Amino acid sequence: MGSSAGLPPAAPMPAERLRITEIFHSIQGEADAIGWPTVFVRLTGCPLRCVWCDTEYAFHGGGWRAIDEILAEVASHGARHVCVTGGEPLAQKRCLILLRRLCDAGYEVSLETSGALDLAEVDPRVRKVMDLKAPDSGESARNLWSNLEHLLPHDQVKIVIASRADYEWARGVVAEHGIAHRCMVLFSPVHGAVQPRELAEWILEDRLPVRFQLQLHKLLWNDAPGH
Numbered sequence: 001m002g003s004s005a006g007l008p009p010a011a012p013m014p015a016e017r018l019r020i021t022e023i024f025h026s027i028q029g030e031a032d033a034i035g036w037p038t039v040f041v042r043l044t045g046c047p048l049r050c051v052w053c054d055t056e057y058a059f060h061g062g063g064w065r066a067i068d069e070i071l072a073e074v075a076s077h078g079a080r081h082v083c084v085t086g087g088e089p090l091a092q093k094r095c096l097i098l099l100r101r102l103c104d105a106g107y108e109v110s111l112e113t114s115g116a117l118d119l120a121e122v123d124p125r126v127r128k129v130m131d132l133k134a135p136d137s138g139e140s141a142r143n144l145w146s147n148l149e150h151l152l153p154h155d156q157v158k159i160v161i162a163s164r165a166d167y168e169w170a171r172g173v174v175a176e177h178g179i180a181h182r183c184m185v186l187f188s189p190v191h192g193a194v195q196p197r198e199l200a201e202w203i204l205e206d207r208l209p210v211r212f213q214l215q216l217h218k219l220l221w222n223d224a225p226g227h
């Protein structure tokens, strides 16, 4: 006789759910996969408050969606690339399951993350795009420096720069931690705060081993929702 004799049948496993602000199909506007048709899955909620954040609408609200449903909606767009973003996607622990399921389904998966939460358990097939928050963000105390140890060669470190002081901070940390030897480093101007050309000229002047980037979706769609 089995040990479960007499027990009621096991309840079905509750569906793994995530709080989602939006799922949309657009052109990847940032980082190494820039330009690829991509499905974005934007998770709701963020424990940080970067002063220049362009996605405050993802701090609250959203709707609970089962991971199977999310996968089905992603598939309906027919893209090869998927970007999991937010808000801060890793603030929901089940994001790790979503990332693994997307990789298992064969997508090229990227993750946009603030770097304030531990990256150790992210599936190694995921291309992590980890921000380091510069002082003008107001959130540089949240940088979890131990995350540098979890970066793989296909990952990227991004620093969003709002001033000359941020630039000098970024130049300093890249050198001090040897970040450009670990993976690609991206410097991006805060939209509307630093002249893109100015940042480009600073990078050239200092011969930094970093990649300049502009948010392509803002040039294309002026930051309209769903893009």
Ligand SMILES: C[S@@+](CC[C@H](N)C(=O)[O-])C[C@H]1O[C@@H](n2cnc3c(N)ncnc32)[C@H](O)[C@@H]1O
Pocket (backbone or CB within 6 Å): 046, 052, 053, 054, 055, 085, 086, 087, 088, 089, 112, 113, 114, 115, 130, 131, 158, 160, 188, 189, 190, 191, 215
């Ligand atoms: C909205 S965040 C979501 C992911 C995660 N919370 C993070 O900060 O990386 C996505 C990316 O947009 C960048 N971003 C947000 N506001 C920006 C702005 N005003 N100008 C340039 N980049 C910005 C962030 O630095 C981050 O790299």
Ligand SMILES: Nc1nc2[nH]cc(C(=O)O)c2c(=O)[nH]1
Pocket (backbone or CB within 6 Å): 026, 027, 028, 029, 030, 040, 055, 083, 085, 086, 112, 217, 227
């Ligand atoms: N087109 C487009 N590309 C993006 N890459 C990263 C984004 C983000 O908000 O994380 C983003 C976004 O919001 N739109």
Ligand code: SF4
Pocket (backbone or CB within 6 Å): 046, 047, 048, 049, 050, 053, 054, 055, 056, 086, 087, 088, 114
């Ligand atoms: S961590 Fe990302 S989503 Fe959160 S406030 Fe900063 S830029 Fe916005």
Ligand SMILES: [Mg+2]
Pocket (backbone or CB within 6 Å): 054, 055
């Ligand atoms: Mg965005």
